[in-house]
Amino acid sequence: MADPAFRPALVVVDMQEDFCPPNGSLAVAEGRSIAPLINTLLALPSTTLPLKVATKDWHPPDHISFASNHTSPPRRPFLDTATIINPSNPSESYTSRLWPVHCVQHTPGAAFIPELDTTHITHTIDKGTDPKVEMYSAFYPPLHNPRVADSGLADLLRANRTTHVYVVGLAGDYCVRSTAEDAVREGFVAYVVEEGTRSVDPGQWEACKSEMEGIGVKVVKWEGEEVRRLLKGTEKNGTT
Template identity: 55%
Template sequence: MTFKPALVLVDVQEDFCPPNGSLAVAGGRDIVPVLNELLSLPFAVKIATKDWHPQDHISFASNHPPPNNKPFETMITIANPLNPSETQQTRLWPVHCVQGTKGAELLPELDISKVHKIVEKGQDKRVEMYSAFADPFENPCVSKSNLAKILHDAAITDVFVAGLAADYCVKCTAIDSAQEGFKTRVVGDATRAVDPTSMDEVLKEYKEAGVTVVTKDDASLKW
């Protein structure tokens, strides 16, 4: 059987990590040694993704009028700008990962020299884009990255996903990867969640999507 794996490291950026990140995930920096271990393996393609938001991005609480603009708390409805009848519920966040800022940079301790390609996402101010593949709208999709093309062009069969955050961008990227036809595994000990109590629900979604959660010592990573 063909086995041509890719590694996708999701949003390992300053703003998602202590001590100074505006949207810091507890323990976010602690996964870097495991990520560097994964980067040392001979994956056919190694990709790092970056949130790369404009300053006026719709997910920033500060771009909405009070009182319904509390970061982490307020949920808003976003209409598909190309088809207003399609809507999505999304959470508002502090300003994070703005293009060209320190907060948008990948962590310096991450071994970027072993990354083949960097994929930027979240650049359309009108839509939220947790997945590194595309925004969640379907009729039609508004914003797509070139991630699917990179993986298909390289004839990738299996995708291993790690990074931040386990319950948002990692989850959505892994589910979209499975929908693109790749056998998808999340390296659980190389992720951290914004809300660790949500992980039971995340695991249910993985099961429905056919995504497997493994550890860094899993047999599939020894192949």
């Protein structure tokens, strides 16, 4: 009998060409290498993992996160930042790192990498579509008064009676992190599977993990009990 206290969902974050070597404009080292592990999770039967969500950065060409869109003064990707202001409340703002042009809508760089088995994905969420606002999290941007965008992910998870959210994908220190942290804020148990992510700044990963765990995210190992809980049902049937 299914455990009503454990109804998991998988969120696969931004496994897109622009985030992967060798040609991605914002390539994360070894980003492509995590696809086989993610595919193992995606292949789990719906009785074990009923909801499998994939996200895409889906930026317009004039997106505020692109350094090239800041010309007065000119800004450098990776090195410079910009202040992002709530379009509905000028008193609310935050500072965000600037990036190369990436994942522009309807371009090859915004496509899922071919190594990702998309046949098992139940829902796809586009994020970062507002040119005026950065959005790392699959839930919403970090603007609250008022909230300027909402992907509907929280409502989708609740409609499926989700209790635990497993997060994998790219990049661990940005979109994966923000998604997992917002999952906790929305009341879910959130796991980041460490082997299923890679970071823009791998040297900062340990500090990033500590900060996530301080909010309540659990960074777990593939061989740990949290992932084994997902896999054990299929192992009994000899399907993994």
